Amino acid sequence: MHTDLVAALDIGGTKIAGALVDGSGRILLRAQRPTPAQEDGDTVMRAVEAVLAELSVSPLWAGTSAVGIGSAGPVDASAGTVSPVNVPGWRDFPLVSRVRRAAGGLPVALVGDGVAMTAAEHWQGAARGYDNALCMVVSTGVGGGLVLNGKLHPGPTGNAGHIGHISVDLDGDLCPCGARGCVERIASGPNIARRALENGWQPGPDGDTSAAAVAAAARAGHPVAVASFERAAQALAAGIAATATLVEIEIAVIGGGVAGAGDVLFVPLRRALRDYATLSFVQRLTVAPALTGTDAGLVGAAAAASLGRHGEAAAVVSSRS
Incomplete structure (x- = not known):
């Protein structure tokens, strides 16, 4: 009988994933629903409740002592609310209190998805054994999180380390966040693809215009595709160097x-x-690919819940709302 499990939720614009995770980071049970991202807030919440309901019917649920949530952001862990950019029905949505109710009153920890990935990488992945680390998610957006002095550093609202919105080009393009020249505006997948297309790269017969298609073209030596990835790499390097200079x-x-x-x-x-x-x-800074893969959000949400439960990262845990 497992007695020290955590229920983990990984909430994004495409899917809501759930799992029961044990104390060594193993996923014992999974559940998933598509995110009805364009529907109203309660409809999205019903998908979250369905994932929790599927987990809670398992005999393993009896050993579950907390719930960890890694959510697309912005999040506000101090208020227990989320306002994911790609889920317009959720604005200051009281996710922590709703999840606590759906989970029978268990304690709930909330962090942004970049912080969740960081928790996973520090526990199980490439940042294991490092006391000071920046972990980044570079996909549709660019997020991140920090480990400082051996501990996850979510910050008061759970968003610390959000490197995607450091400006690295003072007169750069306007970012949807309202600032100019953000790392995300240059280095995210859609922006890599957009820049390649604007500069004359053309997709193959399949019409694939994703960053993965641009990467394939770059591997084949297409100069515009290579240049778009080099520009993204430059933006990431500037953001990483700024972070390293600030917090070592x-x-x-x-x-x-x-x-x-x-x-x-x-x-x-x-x-x-x-x-x-x-x-x-900062000259000895190591750069490494992440190791926890698609389960990073779930494993990291479980890690955040475990930290909060053991009192090491109280800022992660919201008891209000």
């Missing part, structure tokens, strides 16, 4: 779909980092 991280871990481009991204990224991370105390 030892490793930057990069996950998400765009990291799947492999050397097309990592070779120019490591090269650009030498141009930006120039001070003596």
